[in-house]
Amino acid sequence: MNQQADVIIIGGGIHGASLAYHLTRMGVRPFILERHFTASGATGRSSGLVRMHYDLEPESRLAWASFAYFRNWADVVGGDCGFTRTGFLQFVEPAYSDQLRANVAMHQQIGIPSLLITPDDVARLAPSFVTDDFEVAAYEPESGYADPSATVTSFLAAARQSGATLVQECEVTAVLSTDSRVTGVRTSKGDFHAPIVVNAAGPWARRVGEMVGLDVPVDTWRHDTLFIRRPTAVGPSHPTVIDMANSMYFRPETGGLTLVGLEDNNPIGLSPDGDAEHAAPDFVDRAVDRICRRIPQMEEGSLHSAHSGFDGITPDQRAILGAAGPEGFYLACGFSGTGFKIGPAVGACMAELIVNGRAQTVDITPFSLDRFSSGQLLKGDHAYANVWH
Numbered sequence: 436m437n438q439q440a441d442v443i444i445i446g447g448g449i450h451g452a453s454l455a456y457h458l459t460r461m462g463v464r465p466f467i468l469e470r471h472f473t474a475s476g477a478t479g480r481s482s483g484l485v486r487m488h489y490d491l492e493p494e495s496r497l498a499w500a501s502f503a504y505f506r507n508w509a510d511v512v513g514g515d516c517g518f519t520r521t522g523f524l525q526f527v528e529p530a531y532s533d534q535l536r537a538n539v540a541m542h543q544q545i546g547i548p549s550l551l552i553t554p555d556d557v558a559r560l561a562p563s564f565v566t567d568d569f570e571v572a573a574y575e576p577e578s579g580y581a582d583p584s585a586t587v588t589s590f591l592a593a594a595r596q597s598g599a600t601l602v603q604e605c606e607v608t609a610v611l612s613t614d615s616r617v618t619g620v621r622t623s624k625g626d627f628h629a630p631i632v633v634n635a636a637g638p639w640a641r642r643v644g645e646m647v648g649l650d651v652p653v654d655t656w657r658h659d660t661l662f663i664r665r666p667t668a669v670g671p672s673h674p675t676v677i678d679m680a681n682s683m684y685f686r687p688e689t690g691g692l693t694l695v696g697l698e699d700n701n702p703i704g705l706s707p708d709g710d711a712e713h714a715a716p717d718f719v720d721r722a723v724d725r726i727c728r729r730i731p732q733m734e735e736g737s738l739h740s741a742h743s744g745f746d747g748i749t750p751d752q753r754a755i756l757g758a759a760g761p762e763g764f765y766l767a768c769g770f771s772g773t774g775f776k777i778g779p780a781v782g783a784c785m786a787e788l789i790v791n792g793r794a795q796t797v798d799i800t801p802f803s804l805d806r807f808s809s810g811q812l813l814k815g816d817h818a819y820a821n822v823w824h
């Protein structure tokens with residue numbers, strides 16, 4: 436195998452795959468080195484919510500630019516990303532109603548189809564929902580969810596057709612450099628050479644950062660999810676929801692299932708190689724209790740399955756994007772439990788940064804690593820409490 440590349444990407448999750456795809460659109464031939472198989476990390480465990488509602492404008496812009504891919508996937512990328520439009524609702528406690536209004540106004544200025552609706556409107560959209568604990572909701576009629584593994588597969592298929600090389604079962608063990616400039620990587624399959632190396636290693640990003648002596652503040656975040664078989668009383672489907680009032684999100688899944696995740700009690704700092712097959716012992720009870728608060732008929736549902744996953748999380752729960760450390764070394768990591776939906780635009784931005792020196796799709800300078808040393812952590816103008824607590 437020719438082990439000389441233009442760019443080496445460490446990690447075959449959504450961010451490695453999207454970056455590879457976008458580099459090939461610009462005539463660059465990347466190698467994607469993946470220690471297991473594609474989407475074996477956070478991406479393969481992702482709940483796949485696709486919505487634009489954030490309280491930080493640059494994140495909404497990344498999600499909106501990404502949405503152009505999700506809704507036209509076959510024409511833009513080819514293949515299938517499994518995007519399913521369900522409509523998206525954001526509920527917040529009454530204390531955050533003003534923030535919600537301001538954030539929807541910010542989304543509308545960007546051009547995102549988002550509107551404020553009343554509890555009565557919600558009851559018409561989703562008759563099984565309890566609607567007496569919020570004053571106003573945000574509604575994105577176009578949003579929904581996608582299939583993260585299928586998204587990676589089609590990004591990589593398109594990238595490989597245009598000159599990208601994927602090497603699986605290939606663990607990067609060291610980053611090679613001379614005179615403060617990266618020259619390649621050492622792996623379980625030998626050395627690979629390139630003047631540019633990108634750390635897209637998800638919850639393992641801190642370890643990869645250490646390979647160049649860089650302290651990348653990416654901890655691990657463990658997150659459980661479960662699937663419930665919906666009772667017929669709930670109806671054939673329902674919108675996708677972030678329900679901050681109940682510290683929960685949920686969405687429909689094919690086969691009459693509903694996926695539920697919780698925003699609280701997601702342990703930080705465990706090994707990213709830990710058990711992701713089993714949810715924590717008390718998770719099922721807590722999640723069933725929460726979903727039944729919002730949809731009482733779920734009492735008649737039955738548990739289908741539960742599992743866990745790890746993502747990388749940063750101190751302000753926002754990604755780290757940009758050049759850092761030795762010349763030629765880049766970071767696309769720390770996606771903090773919400774990074775799937777912004778994958779397409781982040782890959783476009785990182786490719787533009789690497790090839791042209793600046794991202795044009797969205798300004799990603801706010802996500803630079805040095806915000807942590809300068810104490811300029813990211814916070815929305817109309818911030819909610821941290822999503823994960």
Ligand SMILES: Cc1cc2nc3c(=O)[nH]c(=O)nc-3n(C[C@H](O)[C@H](O)[C@H](O)COP(=O)(O)OP(=O)(O)OC[C@H]3O[C@@H](n4cnc5c(N)ncnc54)[C@H](O)[C@@H]3O)c2cc1C
Nearest residue numbers: 446448450470476477478481482484607637744774775776
């Ligand atoms: C349970 C769960 C639910 C989520 N739900 C949502 C959601 O609904 N919506 C949303 O937008 N986001 C969601 N997220 C977050 C989102 O899935 C992640 O932010 C995103 O998938 C991160 O992608 P990534 O490419 O950075 O990392 P990963 O998918 O983890 O990819 C990194 C890859 O790097 C590889 N790797 C690591 N070290 C090395 C090495 N040394 N050598 C070679 N390869 C290496 C790993 O094997 C891995 O495959 C969720 C995350 C989890 C865990």
